[in-house]
Amino acid sequence: xxxxxxxxxxQAHFADNLSRYWLTPLTIILILSIVGIPLLLLWxxxxxxxxxxxxxxxxxxxxxxxxxxxxxxxxxxxxxVPLDKITDMALIQGPLMRFFKLHKLxxxxxxxxxxxxxxxLTGIVDVEEFRxxxxxxKEKLNQAKPSNNQDENNDASVISILQQISATxxxxxxxxxxxxxx
Numbered sequence: 001x002x003x004x005x006x007x008x009x010x011q012a013h014f015a016d017n018l019s020r021y022w023l024t025p026l027t028i029i030l031i032l033s034i035v036g037i038p039l040l041l042l043w044x045x046x047x048x049x050x051x052x053x054x055x056x057x058x059x060x061x062x063x064x065x066x067x068x069x070x071x072x073x074x075x076x077x078x079x080x081v082p083l084d085k086i087t088d089m090a091l092i093q094g095p096l097m098r099f100f101k102l103h104k105l106x107x108x109x110x111x112x113x114x115x116x117x118x119x120x121l122t123g124i125v126d127v128e129e130f131r132x133x134x135x136x137x138k139e140k141l142n143q144a145k146p147s148n149n150q151d152e153n154n155d156a157s158v159i160s161i162l163q164q165i166s167a168t169x170x171x172x173x174x175x176x177x178x179x180x181x182x
Contacts, residue, residue: 006063006064006065006066007063007064008061008062008063009062009063009064009133009137010061010062010130010133011059011060011061011062012059012060012061012062012121012124012125012130013124013125014055014058014123014124014125015100015101015102015123015124015125017100017101017102017123018055018100018102018122018123019048019051019052019055020100021096021097021100021102021122021123022047022051023043023044023047023048023051024096024100025096026043026047027040027043027044030043050073053073054071054072054073055123057070057071057072057073057076058070058071059071060121060124060130062130062133062134062137064137064141065082065083065141066080066081066082066083067080067081067083067086067107067119067134068080068081069081069119069121079118079119081107081109081118081119083134083137083138083141084138084141084142084145085109085110085111086107086108086109086110086134086138087108087109087110088106088107088108089105089106089107089108089131089134089135090105090106090108090117091103091104091105091127091128091131092104092105092106097122102122102123103122103123103124103127103128104120104121104122105120105121105122105124105127105130105131106119106120106121107119107120107121
C-alpha cells in the first residue's frame with residue numbers, strides 16, 4: 001500500500017526474547033500459587049504457541065508520512081498514525097523489562113480520546129534508534145509544510161469581517177431600540 005509519495009523508511013523488528021518476557025508474569029503467578037503448578041503444563045506450550053503467533057503477526061513500519069502498526073491473531077488491527085499528529089513518544093522499562101533488556105515505546109497523538117497511549121509497542125529491536133527516526137521524520141514533515149503567513153492573513157481578514165458584522169448588528173440593535181422608544 002505504498003504510493004509514489006510515500007516510501008518505507010524503517011521496518012521495525014521485534015526482540016527474540018519477547019515471547020519469554022510475555023510468558024514470565026503468568027508463569028510466576030502460577031508457580032507462586034502452588035495450585036497453579038499443574039496449569040503450567042497447559043500454559044507453557046499453549047501460551048508459547050499463541051504468543052509466538054501474535055509476535056509473528058506484529059509489524060511496525062515508518063513511512064515518510066505515517067507510522068503503521070499491525071497486530072492481532074483472531075482480530076487483526078491496523079493503526080495508521082500520521083507523523084504530524086504524534087505529540088509524545090515515551091520509552092518505558094520496568095524491572096522485568098530491564099531483566100529481558102526490552103523497552104516499551106508508547107505513542108500519544110493530538111486529539112486522541114481517553115487516557116494513556118494510543119499505541120504501545122513492546123520489544124522493538126534498537127528502540128532508541130527507531131524512536132529517533134520517527135521524530136526526525138516528523139520534524140522533516142513539519143519543516144516541509146508551507147508557511148503559515150497565508151493562514152495568518154486569512155485569520156486577520158476573518159477577524160476584520162467579524163468586527164464589521166458585530167458593528168452592523170450593534171447599529172441594527174440600536175435602531176430597533178430607538179424605534180421601540182418612539
